[in-house]
Amino acid sequence: xxxxxxxxARAFWLRRQMIDHDRQxxxxxxxxxxxxxxxxxxxxxxxxxxxHSAAHIMAxxxxxxxxxxxxxxxxxxxNGFYYDFDLPRNLTPEDLKAIEKRMRQIIAGRHPxxxxxxxxxxxxxxxxxxxxxxxxxxxxxxxxxxxxxxxLDEKPEISFYxxxxxxxxxxxxxxxxxxxxxxxxxxxLSVAGAYWRGDEHNPQLQRIYGTAxxxxxxxxxxxxxxxxxxxxxxxxxxxxxxxxxxxxxxGPGLPLWLPNGGIIIEELExxxxxxxxxxxxxxxxTPHLTKEALFIRSGHLPYYAESMYPPMEMEGVxxxxxxxxxxxxxxxxxxxxxSYRDLPLRLAEYGTCYRYEKSGELFGLMxxxxxxxxxxxxxxxxxxxxxxxxxxxxxxxxxxxxFGIEKYIMRFSTHDKxxxxxxxxxxxxxxxxxxxxxxxxxxxxxxxxxxVPGEAAFYGPKIDVQVWSAIGKEFTLATNQVDFAVPxxxxxxxxxxxxxxxxxxxxxxxxxxxxxRMIGFLIEHYAGKFPVWLAxxxxxxxxxxxxxxxxxxxxxxxxxxxxxxxxxxxxxxxMNAKIRAxxxxxxxxxxxxxxxxxxxQTVSLRKRDGSRQNGxxxxxxxxxxxxxxVTRSPEL
RNA sequence: GCCACCGUAGCUCAAUGGUAGAGCAAUCGCUUCGUAAGCGAUCGGUUGUGGGUUCGAUUCCCACCGGUGGCUCCA
Numbered sequence: 001x002x003x004x005x006x007x008x009a010r011a012f013w014l015r016r017q018m019i020d021h022d023r024q025x026x027x028x029x030x031x032x033x034x035x036x037x038x039x040x041x042x043x044x045x046x047x048x049x050x051x052h053s054a055a056h057i058m059a060x061x062x063x064x065x066x067x068x069x070x071x072x073x074x075x076x077x078x079n080g081f082y083y084d085f086d087l088p089r090n091l092t093p094e095d096l097k098a099i100e101k102r103m104r105q106i107i108a109g110r111h112p113x114x115x116x117x118x119x120x121x122x123x124x125x126x127x128x129x130x131x132x133x134x135x136x137x138x139x140x141x142x143x144x145x146x147x148x149x150x151x152l153d154e155k156p157e158i159s160f161y162x163x164x165x166x167x168x169x170x171x172x173x174x175x176x177x178x179x180x181x182x183x184x185x186x187x188x189l190s191v192a193g194a195y196w197r198g199d200e201h202n203p204q205l206q207r208i209y210g211t212a213x214x215x216x217x218x219x220x221x222x223x224x225x226x227x228x229x230x231x232x233x234x235x236x237x238x239x240x241x242x243x244x245x246x247x248x249x250x251g252p253g254l255p256l257w258l259p260n261g262g263i264i265i266e267e268l269e270x271x272x273x274x275x276x277x278x279x280x281x282x283x284x285x286t287p288h289l290t291k292e293a294l295f296i297r298s299g300h301l302p303y304y305a306e307s308m309y310p311p312m313e314m315e316g317v318x319x320x321x322x323x324x325x326x327x328x329x330x331x332x333x334x335x336x337x338x339s340y341r342d343l344p345l346r347l348a349e350y351g352t353c354y355r356y357e358k359s360g361e362l363f364g365l366m367x368x369x370x371x372x373x374x375x376x377x378x379x380x381x382x383x384x385x386x387x388x389x390x391x392x393x394x395x396x397x398x399x400x401x402x403f404g405i406e407k408y409i410m411r412f413s414t415h416d417k418x419x420x421x422x423x424x425x426x427x428x429x430x431x432x433x434x435x436x437x438x439x440x441x442x443x444x445x446x447x448x449x450x451x452v453p454g455e456a457a458f459y460g461p462k463i464d465v466q467v468w469s470a471i472g473k474e475f476t477l478a479t480n481q482v483d484f485a486v487p488x489x490x491x492x493x494x495x496x497x498x499x500x501x502x503x504x505x506x507x508x509x510x511x512x513x514x515x516x517r518m519i520g521f522l523i524e525h526y527a528g529k530f531p532v533w534l535a536x537x538x539x540x541x542x543x544x545x546x547x548x549x550x551x552x553x554x555x556x557x558x559x560x561x562x563x564x565x566x567x568x569x570x571x572x573x574x575m576n577a578k579i580r581a582x583x584x585x586x587x588x589x590x591x592x593x594x595x596x597x598x599x600x601q602t603v604s605l606r607k608r609d610g611s612r613q614n615g616x617x618x619x620x621x622x623x624x625x626x627x628x629x630v631t632r633s634p635e636l
Numbered sequence: 637g638c639c640a641c642c643g644u645a646g647c648u649c650a651a652u653g654g655u656a657g658a659g660c661a662a663u664c665g666c667u668u669c670g671u672a673a674g675c676g677a678u679c680g681g682u683u684g685u686g687g688g689u690u691c692g693a694u695u696c697c698c699a700c701c702g703g704u705g706g707c708u709c710c711a
Contacts, residue, residue: 193639
């Protein structure tokens with residue numbers, strides 16, 4: 001008999017895998033305040049000083065070009081730096097070239113960076129006509145936040161850094177003199193709009209992004225890496241591999257899944273159904289439309305209206321297209337009286353939702369307006385909460401192991417005080433309580449996570465799994481959310497063992513994200529080389545001459561009968577061209593058949609990695625493919 | 637939504653103030669070949685859409701649509 005060790009316990013070897021070292025993101029596990037984007041090691045590095053100094057040099061060049069420019073902030077970032085300016089006119093690509101050229105001249109001057117601690121009075125005098133700097137100085141004076149808007153514990157010193165003719169309010173550190181920057185390892189990349197202090201109600205500034213390295217070779221390598229990343233961008237691969245398309249007349253953010261994409265969706269749903277069955281979920285189905293009343297009750301309308309498609313009116317009643325499935329699932333819970341014996345009730349649905357994302361936020365498949373969520377709602381008592389919550393985490397692990405997903409961070413997204421009653425339901429006591437429940441569960445399960453305040457859902461805290469797209473954008477893939485707020489609004493109740501009414505907690509979870517984001521992510525994760533079970537076409541059968549056509553068709557029939565996605569390639573192309581075509585489509589297996597194979601009833605197997613196995617008996621090949629498919633093996 | 641840039645054939649790209657070409661793909665022939673492109677022919681575009689300037693606009697200007705890089709926002 002099996003000891004009923006919590007099923008999720010085995011998953012927690014994960015500890016060491018949590019952090020993406022390549023990105024130099026800091027660990028800062030369980031640190032309350034630090035964003036995981038901070039990295040002390042980076043902040044102490046020479047590269048950081050080089051980039052920080054390059055930002056100042058760029059600001060000098062811009063000030064020379066526009067003496068009336070107002071300067072904002074210019075920090076180093078991952079792989080580079082930026083500086084924000086308020087300028088009399090918009091920058092052009094030619095301006096960037098001129099600024100870059102001027103930067104090289106300044107660098108050649110070998111100007112020392114000189115630090116000077118000043119009083120707030122003095123600082124204000126120097127920056128009297130620099131409103132953004134004045135605002136920063138006032139903040140420093142109050143000791144409330146640093147230049148990133150992060151809260152500070154103690155009142156910091158106010159310091160200036162001066163090189164050549166340029167002085168900036170800055171905490172440093174910098175290189176000793178501009179000559180320590182290699183002028184051929186610096187490059188300005190782009191201009192972008194950016195709101196002052198990241199708030200869209202503030203004026204928009206012009207941000208210049210640049211990159212800087214120690215050597216020209218490092219710069220070259222970095223630019224090369226950016227090029228390589230573009231090649232694995234799901235928007236490019238998705239087109240090349242015929243997975244999805246967008247059509248101007250259909251609308252932005254509304255993907256059309258091509259047959260190949262349809263196959264991947266089917267496979268993912270099959271996987272989800274298997275795993276959810278094993279974890280005790282039941283499948284339900286709900287409409288895409290509901291009356292306004294439902295979303296008023298759920299509380300989505302005040303908090304979420306901006307992201308919803310506008311209502312449509314029929315016979316005097318307003319209907320909304322659903323942006324999420326939860327309210328309907330709540331109604332299924334409420335469809336009949338519930339006993340504690342019914343709990344935990346786990347309702348799953350690949351629900352289709354529509355959200356009106358702002359046009360500029362759309363991003364290929366990763367951010368769309370129509371999506372199918374790997375959704376489920378778990379209704380449970382408080383006592384069952386930890387087990388249920390961690391069972392979802394265990395499910396993440398099961399999936400991530402199948403996909404070989406290793407680079408991610410679990411983000412514990414909590415509320416912040418400022419958002420209470422605005423972004424978040426106004427019940428601080430329950431926020432603190434449920435956050436503590438999640439924290440405890442994660443600690444007990446020994447799962448690593450990073451706590452980030454201000455990222456919670458409006459109804460409760462959550463554990464998000466953060467991943468990065470090929471070109472470095474961060475996305476939430478999976479999510480596991482606590483909801484203490486909505487079940488009471490729906491008046492959800494169950495009879496506990498003492499015969500009393502109790503309100504269940506609700507866990508919203510989406511381990512496989514949405515089809516859209518998951519597949520966008522997987523395309524990049526695999527660089528288009530899907531494992532056999534997910535590959536839209538698994539086998540291409542290629543005759544060497546027309547004489548083998550009959551054998552080729554027979555093989556195709558045989559493979560299809562075994563559930564293998566095989567296709568005979570009978571065109572008039574030469575074998576070599578057919579192989580090339582299959583390679584470009586990333587078909588895992590090519591079966592080349594000539595006279596020898598027909599006679600021996602074998603196949604010559606070529607895998608997409610180029611490896612070959614000649615004279616393989618047909619039965620042996622079929623067995624191998626089926627084994628790969630059934631076990632969802634990552635092996636080719 | 638905001639700022640900037642971009643939009644030529646299914647795809648990748650070229651060209652010009654005098655209405656556009658190439659390669660690949662597709663189609664049709666020829667070729668029958670042993671592990672990443674055989675040869676030839678044909679087809680394919682009101683240069684994203686609408687307006688304006690001009691004798692003439694695909695090229696210049698404006699608006700809209702769509703995309704890209706950011707900001708804001710998020711599964």
